[in-house]
Amino acid sequence: MNKFKVFFTFFAFSWLLACGVGAFFPLIGNAAPSEKLAWAGVILNALALPVWIGLRYLYPQKFHGDIRESNAFLGVLIGLAVALLADGQRGLPIYLVITNLFIVLLYLYHFSSVSHPALPGVNQRFPDLEEQTGESCDISDFCRERELDGVFVVFLRGSFCADSRGQLAGFEHLLPELQKRNIGILLFSAQPTSSWGKTFTQLGGSATTELSVRQLDESAKNCSLFVAWQGAPLLMYPWHTAAARPSAWLVDSEGVILWRELTVNYRTPARADLLRAQWFRLVD
Structure with a gap:
């Protein structure tokens, strides 16, 4: 299923980009003004989602998404309305914008969804994680060595993902609030740490020092619970095929799970505000 979702996502964005770029040719041609307006609607309808995702990838500190990708979806609907109103002959633009709407909806609500296997629940012990370096990460040892009251464990889908960035x-x-409350944060992904270099250059100096993304050993039994085989984008396949399933956990100093968030869509992972709302559990 992962491979099918990856293929469809690649096809969907390729189609939308090709459709949007292709619509420029009749727009600059000798078509009637109403037909040109219809093709302008096709351009907006087709390129709204790819451009929005691109902006979120390049500027993760400025642009944020949601389950509906509301800004992009508004562009899709405006383009649809323009094409429907301008194309009185019910020509190709109308069929294209309706097809694009169908593709966008499939991507937003199905092909970006995440399914998780059976995972430890609240009040159970968080499993030890094997890293690619060969080291084993035991949460209780991690907290004891750093004298922490607890730690957030966050699995990032990958550096290629706008939402992980x-x-x-x-x-x-x-980070400053976590340090004030004596809470640590552990970040894991299925990619090498070096893959996150470009993202960290956009962050402040203190964040670069305090934050690091550890690479899971994909072959380890426990790590396979958090990694989706063939879950990376198709363009990544020459280098990497696995992607971590986005999730977030709050674990106390004894390694017991106090809270977990299993993301149902990789575009809506656990963000800082959600983590901030959970640290009261360590006090209780």
Whole structure:
């Protein structure tokens, strides 16, 4: 299923980009003004989502999304309305904008969804995680060595994901509050740490020092619970095929799970505000 979702996502964005770029040719041609307006609607309808996702990837500190990607979806609907009103002959523009709307809805509500296997629940012990370096991460040992009251464990989908980059941007502002409350944060992904270099250059100096993304050993039994095989984008396949399933956990100093958030859509991972609302559980 992961491979099918990855293929459809690649096809969807390729189609939307091709459709949007292709619509420029009749727009600059000798078509009637009403037909040109219809093709302008096609351009807006097709390019709204790819451009919005691109902006969120490049500027994770400025642009934030939601389950509906409301800003992009508004552009899709405006483009649809323009094409429907301008194309009185019910020509190709109308069929294209309706097809694009269908593709966008499939991506937003199905092909960006995440399914999780059976995972430890609240009041159970968080499993030890094997890292690619060969080291084992035991939460209780991690807290004891750093004299922490607890730790947030966050799994990031990958550096290729706009929302994972957005999470890091939010964690930058969360760090001082975590340190004040004696809470740590552990970040994991299925990618090498070096893959996150460009993202960290956008963060402040303190964040670069305090935050680091550890690479999971994909072959380890416990780590396979948090990694989706063939879950990375198709363009990443020459280098990497796995992606971590986004989730967030609050674990106390004894390694017991106090809270967990299993993301149902990789575009809506646990952000800094959600983590901030959970640390009262360590006091209780």
